[in-house]
Amino acid sequence: MNKIIKFLYALTFICSSIFIVSCSSDELTSDQQASAFDNLKFIVHVDNSMSGTRAASNKKEWSVGDKIFMSIDDNDNNLCSLEYKGNGEWTVSKVNEQTSFTNDQGKLNAVHADKLEWSGSQVATSGDILYTKEGAYTKHGNVVVINLNMSERPIARIAIVGMDRTCWIDGLQEFTKLTSWSSMNWTTTTDAYENQYKETYGDTCVFYGLLKGDGKGNTIINLANSDGATYSRTFSNKQISPGENIIIKGPESSESNLWTSHVPVIGIEPVNSNITMMEGTKRNIKELYRLKPSTPTNSKVKVVSSSPDIVKVDENGDIEALSRGNATITITTDDGGHKCQIDVSVQNIVDYVSMKVTGTSIFSGPWGASSSVTIEITNSSDNSIHLVSLGGATIDADLAGNSSISYTLSNRFRDITGDNFELVFTLNNKTYSKMLH
Secondary structure, three states: OOOHHHHHHHHHHHOOOEEEEOOOOOOOOOOHHHHHHHEEEEEEEEEEEOOOOOOOOOOOOOOOEEEEEEEEEEEEEEEEEEEEOOOEEEEEEEEOOOOOOOOOEEEEEEEEEEEEEOOOOOEEEEEEEEEEEEEEEEEEOOEEEEEEEEOOOOOOOOOOOOOOOEEEOOEEEEEEEEEOOOOOOOOOOOOOOOHOOOOEOOOOEEEEEEEEOOOOOEEEEEEEEEOOOEEEEEOOOOOOEEEEEEEOOOOOOOOHHHOOEOOOOOEEEEEOOOEEOOOOOOOEHHEEEEEEOOOOOOOEEEEOOOOOOEEEEEOOEEEEOOOOOEEEEEEEEEEOOOEEEEEEEOOOOOHEEEEEEEEEEEEEEOOEEEEEEEEEEEEEOOOOEEEEEEEEEEEEEEEEEOEEEEEEEEEEEEOOOHOOOOEEEEEOOOEEEEEEE
16 A cells, blocks of 8 residues: 555656645555545546636636535535645545545546535536536545546537627526536526626627527527617527537627617717707707617607797708707607707807907008008808908908908098998808997
C-alpha cells in the first residue's frame, strides 16, 4: 500500500498540468481503516472535453469560486462539493453529515452551472449546466483520487443576434433543480421572464434551456416582453437538442422579415411641450413627439388643434401656423389611445426682424448740409426674407435667416436723426413692414 501512495505522489508532481491537487505535502497516513471524511486527503482531476467550462463565454479555464456538487456511489444523500481556489487547487467539502467515501472505489455523479447553490435539500441550477454520470473515485488509505469529465449538457445554448434586450423566450424550459443524482434528472420550469437566466452581449441575448416542438417536427421561437411585444419565427424540421449551440438572427437583424411581430404602443411624449412657430411656416407632427417604443407595429396618431384658425393640421400630419396667437395640439395614438399635448405660440415674421442705428453723421458740402444714418437689419428667424426698401430707398436684396446686414441712407438739408424709417420686406409672397423709431 505504501508503494501505491508513493506512486500517487510521483504521478501528482509529474502530471501537474492534468491533476489538480488539493492536499498538503505532509506525509499521508497509511491507516486503511480511516473513513471519517475530515481525515481524508484528495487528489482532484476535473476535465472537460467540450469547448470550455461554460458555453456562453467559451471559457476554457476554471475561475476562483467555481463549484461542483457530487453524489457518491449513486446515493442522493451522500453528497460533497468541490470549490476551485486557483493555482490548480480544489477543496473538497461535505454537504451532509453522512458524507463519506467508505469504498475503495466508486462512482461519482457531478454537476456544475453558471449559478449553482445548495437550496434546502436540493441543488439549484441556472444558466449553462455541465454534468457527468461517469465520474469515479479511488481510495487508497485516506487518499481519495477524484476523476471528473464534465462533458454533458442537459440544455441547449440559444443565442439570438439582433433582438430587443427586454424580451425573453416564451415557453423556454429551464433546468432549475436537480431531482435525482442517480439519473441526473432536473425539475424544469417555463416561469415568467424574471426567473429566466439571460446573458447579453451588445445586441445578442443568450438563453439556456430547451423548447418543445410543435408536434410536426418544427420549432417555434416566441419572444415576448412585459410591455406586450411579441416576435415569432418558425424553424421547419428542426428540434432543439441538449448540448446544441444554436445561433439565430433575430427580429432586429437582416432577417427581420422572417419574424412575425406585434409591438404595442405603451406611451407617447412630446419632444418639447412648448414650441414657437412663425406665421406662414409648417412643421411635420412627427418632429414633435416620441412613441414608446420607437418602432411599434401601429404608429398611427390623430392630431387635433384647439384653434384651427391659428394652427391648422392637415391629413399628412403637417401643422401650419396661420396667424398670431396660441393653440394646443393634442396627439393621440391609434394603438392604446395614449395622449400628449404641445402648446404652440405663433409669431409674425415682424417679431423676428429688428433694426437699430449703428452710426450717424452730418457734414457740409458745396451744395449745403447733408446727413447720413447707418441702420443694421437683423433677421433672427430661420427663414430668408426679401428686403424691398428702407426709408423709401430701394434695396431689392435677400436677407438669410439668423443674419444681419447694414445700409447707409443720406439726405440733404435736414436732420435725418429725427426721421422715421420704414422697412418693407416680403416672405412667401406676403408683404410686411416695420418702423424704426
